[in-house]
Amino acid sequence: MLSRLKTLTNRLNAQKSTGPNTSHGKRISSRNSIKHGLNVKVDFESSDTYTSLKSLLVKQGCSPFEAADIATSLLNYRRVMDAYYESYTQPEEVDEFNWNMHLPGVHRALEEMSKDSEVTASEMLSVLRVFARSQRDERRRGGPVFRRTVDCHKLIRYQRNAISRLSKAIRSE
Amino acid sequence: MNDLVKSLAPFLSNPKLLPGESESEFQASLEGLLSELENPSPLNIALVTQLNECLWWIKRHTVDKELLLHESMARILSKVDHHIEFYDNQKISSALESFLASNASKNDKKFIDDLLKKAELTVSDLRARGFKDAAKHLKMADELIHRQYQTMRHLQRSIDSVDFKSRLIKRMDLELADLENKTLTINVKPS
Numbered sequence: 239m240l241s242r243l244k245t246l247t248n249r250l251n252a253q254k255s256t257g258p259n260t261s262h263g264k265r266i267s268s269r270n271s272i273k274h275g276l277n278v279k280v281d282f283e284s285s286d287t288y289t290s291l292k293s294l295l296v297k298q299g300c301s302p303f304e305a306a307d308i309a310t311s312l313l314n315y316r317r318v319m320d321a322y323y324e325s326y327t328q329p330e331e332v333d334e335f336n337w338n339m340h341l342p343g344v345h346r347a348l349e350e351m352s353k354d355s356e357v358t359a360s361e362m363l364s365v366l367r368v369f370a371r372s373q374r375d376e377r378r379r380g381g382p383v384f385r386r387t388v389d390c391h392k393l394i395r396y397q398r399n400a401i402s403r404l405s406k407a408i409r410s411e
Numbered sequence: 412m413n414d415l416v417k418s419l420a421p422f423l424s425n426p427k428l429l430p431g432e433s434e435s436e437f438q439a440s441l442e443g444l445l446s447e448l449e450n451p452s453p454l455n456i457a458l459v460t461q462l463n464e465c466l467w468w469i470k471r472h473t474v475d476k477e478l479l480l481h482e483s484m485a486r487i488l489s490k491v492d493h494h495i496e497f498y499d500n501q502k503i504s505s506a507l508e509s510f511l512a513s514n515a516s517k518n519d520k521k522f523i524d525d526l527l528k529k530a531e532l533t534v535s536d537l538r539a540r541g542f543k544d545a546a547k548h549l550k551m552a553d554e555l556i557h558r559q560y561q562t563m564r565h566l567q568r569s570i571d572s573v574d575f576k577s578r579l580i581k582r583m584d585l586e587l588a589d590l591e592n593k594t595l596t597i598n599v600k601p602s
Contacts, residue, residue: 298452312457319464323427326471334501377486381504383478384548391551394558405565408454409572 274321276396282313304407311404318400322393329385336376344369426464429471440466448574455573462566465559472559476552481508483548484541488523491530 258264282288288309295305348362379385428437441463448455485504503526506519511534515523527537542549 294453298454308454315461319426319461322468327429380548381482381486383475383482384545387475387479387548387551387555390555394554397558397562401562401565405569408458408569 274325274393274396276318276321276393280314280317282310285313288313304410307407307410308404311400311407315400315404318393318396322390322397325389325393326386329382329389330379332379332381332385333376336373339369339373341366341370341373426460426467428467432467437463437467448570452573455570458566458570458573462563462570465563465566468559469556472552472555476549479545479548479552480538480541481511483545484537487532487537487540487544488526488530491526 258267283306291309291312292302292305295308296302300308345366348365351357352359352362380388426437428434441460444459444463445451445456448459451459482504485507488507489503503522506515506522509515509519510523527534530537532540
């Protein structure tokens with residue numbers, strides 16, 4: 239069990255965690271909600287699909303309350319599975335140029351270019367480092383299969399919640 | 412049965428197929444599952460359709476596991492030759508793919524053989540190293556498959572529950588009809 243002092247220290251340290259600091263981090267986190275859109279609350283109940291599905295379930299013998307719960311859960315599950323499909327079929331594209339860039343070749347080209355200019359060796363090296371870093375980042379993310387596996391993996395919890403909700407709605411019928 | 416499936420189409424977005432996947436195979440698998448149900452209700456059909464989709468996701472992720480391994484192996488090979496001016500990762504991937512499937516062209520075979528020789532690796536060594544490098548992502552793919560199995564279990568229980576309830580309601584209807592008949596018989600008897 240954590241001591242009182244440790245708990246207080248953790249709380250104080252948590253105050254310092256105010257989200258991403260770097261512009262790269264901010265750019266990434268700014269896209270969190272628009273990647274799959276599953277964090278956005280959807281009002282299924284005002285849709286025609288919901289009304290039709292609900293009336294179909296009522297005809298089947300469900301009470302209106304149960305039918306509403308099942309219809310919402312079923313539509314929510316489909317929404318998650320559609321997002322899953324989108325993540326699978328449209329992973330972030332591999333930047334082939336960046337991936338295949340031959341760094342010694344780039345180095346040579348930069349040397350050639352710097353011959354007639356006032357660019358210093360250290361400036362050239364820092365440019366090369368930028369190229370190397372972007373290539374490393376690109377390769378670290380892997381190819382298309384790696385990327386779609388990571389993207390789909392992020393949706394596991396949404397799928398788990400959606401199916402639990404659906405199952406609960408049907409079994410409590 | 413098909414009419415019932417179609418009647419649900421406007422309400423629920425149907426599972427989509429990937430390019431190259433057979434629609435008829437998907438439908439055959441769905442019909443196989445639906446044939447297991449006696450008098451399926453629209454809800455049962457919707458649930459079975461989701462179950463069929465899970466089966467397809469399991470197939471896709473299983474194929475992906477092999478693809479992850481191939482991609483990782485291609486990446487190891489691409490690191491071998493630092494001296495070539497330009498190496499195309501996709502070229503290595505596709506050459507390796509056909510090499511492992513034993514249908515590589517002469518050029519592709521030579522290309523992969525040369526890279527393996529330079530790396531001083533055999534195909535099984537390369538596979539082992541590829542497995543090690545892609546371990547994290549292979550685990551993710553396994554978790555995706557596991558998730559589909561768990562989803563299927565939930566769906567199966569839900570289908571059972573709907574099926575059981577409809578059977579129960581049918582039995583109760585029969586018992587009620589029987590009771591009604593008995594009551595009528597009692598009424599018509601002279602006192």
